[in-house]
Amino acid sequence: DIQMTQSPSTLSASIGARVTITCRASQSISNWLAWYQQKPGKAPKLLIYKTSTLESGVPSRFRGSGSGTEFTLTISSLQPDDFATYYCQQYNSYTFTFGPGTRVEIK
Amino acid sequence: QVQLQQWGAGLLKPSETLSLKCAVHGGSFSGYYWSWIRQPPGKGLEWIGEINQSGNTHYSPSLKSRVTISLDTSESQMSLRLSSVIAADTAVYYCARVAVATNAFDVWGQGTMVIVSS
Numbered sequence: 001d002i003q004m005t006q007s008p009s010t011l012s013a014s015i016g017a018r019v020t021i022t023c024r025a026s027q028s029i030s031n032w033l034a035w036y037q038q039k040p041g042k043a044p045k046l047l048i049y050k051t052s053t054l055e056s057g058v059p060s061r062f063r064g065s066g067s068g069t070e071f072t073l074t075i076s077s078l079q080p081d082d083f084a085t086y087y088c089q090q091y092n093s094y095t096f097t098f099g100p101g102t103r104v105e106i107k
Numbered sequence: 108q109v110q111l112q113q114w115g116a117g118l119l120k121p122s123e124t125l126s127l128k129c130a131v132h133g134g135s136f137s138g139y140y141w142s143w144i145r146q147p148p149g150k151g152l153e154w155i156g157e158i159n160q161s162g163n164t165h166y167s168p169s170l171k172s173r174v175t176i177s178l179d180t181s182e183s184q185m186s187l188r189l190s191s192v193i194a195a196d197t198a199v200y201y202c203a204r205v206a207v208a209t210n211a212f213d214v215w216g217q218g219t220m221v222i223v224s225s
Contacts, residue, residue, distance in 0.1 A: 049211035091210035
């Protein structure tokens with residue numbers, strides 16, 4: 001099974017800061033990598049799929065990149081609505097795996 | 108706009124069978140897989156399994172022996188059954204849509220909290 005890790009597990013940042021979250025897979029996963037935002041008590045929301053494609057309606061300050069086993073989610077200028085937990089997710093051979101999550105907190 | 112509405116029993120005893128349903132409003136089944144995902148309190152997301160319109164299923168290896176996912180296209184509903192539940196199955200359970208073209212979960216249900224306790 002492919003395992004996913006994320007770093008950092010928690011991130012403290014100020015409004016307007018540039019934020020980067022890293023997701024690593026235990027083996028190459030092509031470009032089947034997605035990112036989600038989850039707020040307390042809510043279902044996750046898809047932000048990015050296929051590594052770098054922005055889901056419709058998601059602000060352009062969110063950017064995904066990477067390949068092979070290392071992927072990143074960058075928020076170019078952190079906004080108050082962005083404080084949440086972020087998960088990466090991979091797809092390979094008919095199975096899906098999520099990363100453990102990165103909590104983005106207000107500094 | 109597709110919406111998923113889910114329901115089911117929220118309190119189970121160990122060894123009982125979890126049963127949840129998810130209604131699909133406003134969308135087609137074609138071109139998608141339909142999944143179940145769970146999230147234990149304070150923890151991350153775990154994929155349980157998926158099914159498509161043809162009835163093809165894929166399950167998480169760790170849950171495969173206890174999981175059955177079914178689809179009733181005439182009722183626009185999908186179902187999850189998880190047998191022999193234990194306390195570790197306590198979680199919020201979500202249904203979600205997966206686009207075959209993206210392999211990402213783009214539409215989610217509201218979530219159902221299921222507690223397993225004697």
